Amino acid sequence: MSLVKLYDTTLRDGTQAEDISFLVEDKIRIAHKLDECGIHYIEGGWPGSNPKDVAFFKDIKKEKLSQAKIAAFGSTRRAKITPDKDQNLRTLVDSKADAATIFGKTWDFHVHEALRIPLEENLELIFDSLEFLKKNMPEVFYDAEHFFDGYKSNPEYAIKTLQAAQQAGADCIILCDTNGGSMPYEIAAIVDEVKKHIKTPLGIHAHNDGECAVANSIISVQQGIVHVQGTINGFGERCGNANLCSIIPALKVKMKRDCISDAQMKTLRDLSRYVYELANLAPNKHQPYVGNSAFAHKGGVHVSAIQRHPETYEHMRPELVGNTTRVLVSDLSGRANILAKATEFNINLDSKDPVTLEILEDIKSMENRGYQFEGAEASFELLMKRALGTHRKFFSVIGFRVIDEKRTEDDQPISEATIKVKVGGKVEHTASEGHGPVNALDNALRKALEKFYPKLKDVKLHDYKVRVLPAGQGTASSIRVLIESGDKEGRWGTVGVSSNVIEASYQALVDAIEFKLHKDEETAAPKK
Numbered sequence: 001m002s003l004v005k006l007y008d009t010t011l012r013d014g015t016q017a018e019d020i021s022f023l024v025e026d027k028i029r030i031a032h033k034l035d036e037c038g039i040h041y042i043e044g045g046w047p048g049s050n051p052k053d054v055a056f057f058k059d060i061k062k063e064k065l066s067q068a069k070i071a072a073f074g075s076t077r078r079a080k081i082t083p084d085k086d087q088n089l090r091t092l093v094d095s096k097a098d099a100a101t102i103f104g105k106t107w108d109f110h111v112h113e114a115l116r117i118p119l120e121e122n123l124e125l126i127f128d129s130l131e132f133l134k135k136n137m138p139e140v141f142y143d144a145e146h147f148f149d150g151y152k153s154n155p156e157y158a159i160k161t162l163q164a165a166q167q168a169g170a171d172c173i174i175l176c177d178t179n180g181g182s183m184p185y186e187i188a189a190i191v192d193e194v195k196k197h198i199k200t201p202l203g204i205h206a207h208n209d210g211e212c213a214v215a216n217s218i219i220s221v222q223q224g225i226v227h228v229q230g231t232i233n234g235f236g237e238r239c240g241n242a243n244l245c246s247i248i249p250a251l252k253v254k255m256k257r258d259c260i261s262d263a264q265m266k267t268l269r270d271l272s273r274y275v276y277e278l279a280n281l282a283p284n285k286h287q288p289y290v291g292n293s294a295f296a297h298k299g300g301v302h303v304s305a306i307q308r309h310p311e312t313y314e315h316m317r318p319e320l321v322g323n324t325t326r327v328l329v330s331d332l333s334g335r336a337n338i339l340a341k342a343t344e345f346n347i348n349l350d351s352k353d354p355v356t357l358e359i360l361e362d363i364k365s366m367e368n369r370g371y372q373f374e375g376a377e378a379s380f381e382l383l384m385k386r387a388l389g390t391h392r393k394f395f396s397v398i399g400f401r402v403i404d405e406k407r408t409e410d411d412q413p414i415s416e417a418t419i420k421v422k423v424g425g426k427v428e429h430t431a432s433e434g435h436g437p438v439n440a441l442d443n444a445l446r447k448a449l450e451k452f453y454p455k456l457k458d459v460k461l462h463d464y465k466v467r468v469l470p471a472g473q474g475t476a477s478s479i480r481v482l483i484e485s486g487d488k489e490g491r492w493g494t495v496g497v498s499s500n501v502i503e504a505s506y507q508a509l510v511d512a513i514e515f516k517l518h519k520d521e522e523t524a525a526p527k528k
């Protein structure tokens, strides 16, 4: 079977998504990652659109890519002008990219309404724009915009537009589901029809408005398409483009089609997170294949079974895309979840040990009060240690006081916390200010303890989330605080629950510090 060529448009169509914009430097960094991952073509932008995209094509020339080709994007020429005079086509040639991709109109409705020219004239636009580019660029792709809607409206005309592109010598004709509303069964039938008229290699560019972009891309490959366009994480105009992070494993693992190497596919999760990071967006944890939850098991029945054989509840091995199996602990847990978690923390538990059942009951009762241990695995580890009697008390808090004061109507409020702690018989009393009462308490607690445990200076508070729990049995007007802390080696989550937000925050802060102290002690003296 022939190689399926992957064409990434994260840097062009991806940036047409609301909230997504990349600096030129970001685009260059992403291009390197895409190249390392084995993506064959990287569409860097539309040089006729803005100076940033022009700069990208200039700067990428100075970079050494191992295999990827760079494509510049644009449209067919404007009406009433020859291609050599068309500014947009000239900028494509000036970009000195390895390939040019232009979109043109397929749908008669668009020719009438958007271009406002006769149907015949649009065929000339397509033909002579591509003919001009073929003479001036190493490789030329034609994106048949709105192909599927155009075909549904006027199949004869839609095919004529593709024939114009074929005649002009396009190296690949890409059928676009621009409005993203086509269904897989329509795509399959229409691609079959196109193959009767067009011999040029075909590609697919699918949008996700009907949530079928990945399915539409996959079915196109099954129908003989050899070039797939998409973006990392499915970023793109409106609801996004076909997600390459899902298409690649589907092609390789499910369809046994060659596109990138096994080693390159193992970098997919990292690539996904890298692009989220540069887009300044939190990764979608529920994203298929590469998300944190993609192979996370919560139900007790699931956990018990995956430990006997992972395929019972996993559609493929997560390691193939650089992901891992995770076990979550919640009130849906059974003993298998607790045992799996214990193994993760190097704690020896026996399923028949009464301590296992005790931990399970504790968790269920705490969850009923509003605790949640997903995302608070450090608090969970401390809970296990307490049940096993291996928890060490590094300090105790004798008491604290938090004051919030607003002196005049125009002043910002001032928060101050005082705290008294006891460490090995010594009492330390400190005060600290902060941006808000929780920050003041965090500062005061750490200030008091750093004298005894200097490594606490490395701890940073990365995230703080407060959730007012829905009133209900056992949780009426409770507040749950989730804190993410970190040091140079890693990050950990802790949780606190109370009807008082300061108390809930205090519990999570104390757990965060205790976890750090336990972790450092265990690293200094690893278990034999």
Ligand SMILES: CC(=O)SCCNC(=O)CCNC(=O)[C@H](O)C(C)(C)COP(=O)(O)OP(=O)(O)OC[C@H]1O[C@@H](n2cnc3c(N)ncnc32)[C@H](O)[C@@H]1OP(=O)(O)O
Pocket: 013, 016, 046, 048, 049, 050, 075, 076, 077, 078, 079, 103, 104, 105, 114, 115, 145, 178, 237
């Ligand atoms: C399906 C897609 O995703 S295509 C990519 C869409 N992406 C973008 O539009 C982002 C980048 N775009 C831009 O920066 C600007 O739109 C530009 C610079 C390209 C053009 O800007 P402007 O000249 O101001 O035109 P505008 O944005 O209003 O677009 C409408 C014009 O494009 C023309 N046009 C639209 N599609 C095509 C086409 N396939 N071939 C030729 N001309 C086209 C229209 O006829 C209209 O021309 P007119 O104003 O002379 O009647």
Ligand SMILES: CC(=O)C(=O)O
Pocket: 013, 103, 143, 144, 145, 146, 176, 177, 178, 179, 205, 207
């Ligand atoms: C070309 C393109 O981006 C589209 O048709 O959606």
